[in-house]
Amino acid sequence: MVKSTDAAAAQTKSLPKRIAKFWWVYIFLAPGVIYLLFFNYYPMYGIVLAFKDYLVKEGIMGSPWSIPFYKHFIALYNDNQFGAVFFNTFRMGLGYILTSFPAPIILALMLNELRIGKYKKVLQTVYTFPNFLSWVIIGGVMVSFLSTDGLVNSLVKQLGGQSVSFLTNSSSIRPIMYGTNVWKTAGWSAIMYLAAIAGINPELYEAASIDGAGRFARMYHITLPGIRPTATIILILAFAGILNNGFDQILNMTNPVVRPSVEIIDTYIYQKTFASTPNYGFSTAVGLSKSVINLVFLLLANKITKLFGGDGIV
């Protein structure tokens, strides 16, 4: 039966014998691999739809190829909304990164400086809580909080001011999205930085204190370099996902009035496919374009980090 999984011994045997020896590993592999084939690789194969005219009866495989095969991409190029959507996706992606990347770092630095241990625990529990609620719930909470008859506006009115329709105003909706996103996620993201800070050698701080470094000097010269590797990875992943931000939030916090100001590729695909007559080929072409750009961004971000002496992830 199963003997030692000693790699060296295994290498000396022939392939069928080695497979026979590890038969049980393949049984463990089977469920996961079947899952991946059905729900990751079959959809990946489904990308061919970007080059096909989808017919419900024929399915993904049987549907005929488009003529010319890049038909949907021409349609995409000529689509009068896509340019704006594409631009807005980048703008919002950047907006999300510029707000949700620094916020948890600042929060972690502040929490780290807090002297009262018990209070720190309470704060962490409260700050991290919204992260575990769905955008459906947060959307409900925030809409009720920010709408024209919500708490913020009620207070404004009671103080004699004019109510502001934050959620139906196309100029305020994007900042609202970034803000509520930080509100939901920063506490949780800060934990990662707190873990990194906890891993910094305390002797460094002692030595710096003896040398007369003040609190901010220590923060700048010890803490920040200490969390740099973590921050780098998070930033790479953020840039790799720049086009993925906000889908769930947008669907749960915005109404049709302001939708054009927050339309991103994902919501565009969603709206094109599920709110009107679907053109699956076209939608897939949009999705494929997005996936490719995402991948390019990931590789670029990774390359740049390596260029600056970081570790990278791929």
Next chain:
Amino acid sequence: MTKKANKKSSRKWEAFDVVNVILLTVMLIVVVIPFYYVIVKSLVSQQDWTMSGGAMLYPKNPTLVNYRDVFASGQVWTGYKNAIINSVVGVFYSMFLTTTLAYALSKKAFPGRKLFQNMAIVPMFFTGGLIPLFLVVKSLGLTGSRWSVILPLGLSLYNMVIMRTFFEQVPHDLEEAAVIDGAGPFRIFAQIYLPLVKPALATLVLFYTVDRWNEWFYSSLFLGDGKLWPIQLVLRQILWATGSFAKVVPDLAGRKVFSQGIQAASVIITMLPIMCVYPFLQKHFVKGIMLGALKS
């Protein structure tokens, strides 16, 4: 100055500390207030709410009438039941996939390891996208049944990688000793490996449970029938089409229902399980993110 005082003075509260505590407390209030506001709103009648001008410090004449109206339709009960079924079945399924695949990939010497390894990593960086997945689920004939939501959301590869790291850290001689005692590969997995990675299992169960509980998107795509909707989707309906929901609530003695109050009550009902459980399990969640940080 005594020695003790000296020591203390190095930890003296500076202006910075005071400002820091104040700022952190302000943020605490900013996080709590929207929730508090919704709770208060859910506990008052329309009349009291309108009279207060939409801002109450605490519920005056607290009433459960909004909660009664929410439950009167029965939709919320069904939603709860569906969410529980999806969560329980889904988490079992996800944990099964995650542990088996992670365990297999933690083994170093079997032929084809590289291939399977890459097979598990590629989808982390490149996916087919929404439409192909939608059509695949449709072509598998899953649409309109629970399985359309449970099956496609099986495996988080990120969680799988964490789990694999844990299996790799189990000392090898334990397995060898078990082999000498005549234990087969499945017994080794179930009786040696799984108990040793229990903390990681617990954390993953938590994450998967939260994900399942919060799921609404695939449900909205695949479950046409409202009878299968999980609570999140029911809530979404209540929030965005409140007029239609108010019609579902039986008209009680000609009283008009308080639609904002119903929305607030529905939000609270949906977040209740997480609200009750989270403070106690928070440290396990935190452990989870540490695992992730460790890995990266």
